[in-house]
Amino acid sequence: MSQVHAMSDDQVSAELKKMTAFIRQEALEKANEIQIKADEEFAIEKSKLVRQETASIDTAYEKKFKQASMSQQITRSTVSNKTRLRLLSARQELLDKLFEEARGKLPTVTKDKKKYQEVLKGLILEGLYALSENKIQLRARASDYDIVKKSIDDAQKEYKSKTGSDVKIEIDEKEPLPKDSAGGVSIIGGGGKIDINNTFEERLRLLETDALPTIRATLFGENENRKFHD
Template sequence: MSQSHALSDDQVGQELKKMTAFIKQEAMEKGREIEIKADEEFAIEKSKLVRQETSSIDTAYEKKFKAAQMSQQITRSTVANKTRLKVLSARQELLDSIFEQAEKKLTDATKDKGKYTTILKNLMLEGFYALNESKVQVRGRKADYDLLKKAIEQASKEYKEKVGKEISVSIDEENPQPEGSAGGLSIVGGGGKIDINNTFEERLKLLQDNALPSVRTTLFGKNENRRFYN
């Protein structure tokens, strides 16, 4: 190589500076690319983690919300059932009280002897028609024997007029109604095997069974949840 083609030290220094600057520039650009790529990957990973954490939070919240709803429903149901039971209990107490008061007033029907005799006659006639026998007995309170005799006379006469048959009626003095009875009587037929209980206490029980639905409706209104009445 000739001397004229040789590079001077200054020229070599300048070339080295250029190469260094170029390499440095390349390195900076590569570094920026890496930094941008890293930022993008970081953003993607961050977004992924945020979505996962949000989903986890949403799932946990949904479970807690459902649990809270279920707990609220159970509480409401429990309170509603307790309230319903209290209402039913209070209603039953009122109904029991009504019939208890009615039972206490049963003896009031015996105070007017004339009306009571008519009641005894009508109770007898019910038994006469039901038994359709020629010979029966009646059981009443000892205190009512005088009234029973009058009622027997009236009932026997009316029975003959309505049915066209004679009927023999006697008082079963060996088996009177308890003195604690409120009143009324029993009609015995079938040779003592059939006993139609027409005492005031028994008639009140029948009334309680038969009239209870109507009494409930009168006091509390119709039951909207009830579909069948027969």
């Protein structure tokens, strides 16, 4: 039977120191593990918060950017529309002035008798070709009757040479054009039912409507007209 030797005080003290050192070491290692895990969790939570804040900032920035972009578009559109309206208004004023000046110059056309006679012949021929009748009437200013008769002779000859047909043209002296008319003629056919108004006033009015696109293209250019209509 073995004997159990009692430990001396020194031995007991040494053992206690060993146990204390072992427990201390375990505690330090455990504390280090806890610290590492806490740092990892902190890093994860920090990254999560940063992502959330970044997303929030991005969303707010995107919203503000969209608002600023929309505001800029509205401003640009408003300025563009105002500019367009001013330009269109200026163009219309120019066209109105152009036609007003043309209207004021209409009476001067009749001063050159030779030129006026040729113009009247063209206006009469236009009516003859449109009606294709062998008898028509003309209405003109009473002051133009002499020159209109010369134009009638010229128109009849040319009509005959172009179509091979004769046409009788009479001046309706019972119902002349108004004295304040700028000139031209009115061609009556169809037994009085058809009236081709070839007076200078009417031809200018037609220019203001039918020929307006061509006039705009000539004055302002086709590309700019297309730009404003698109």
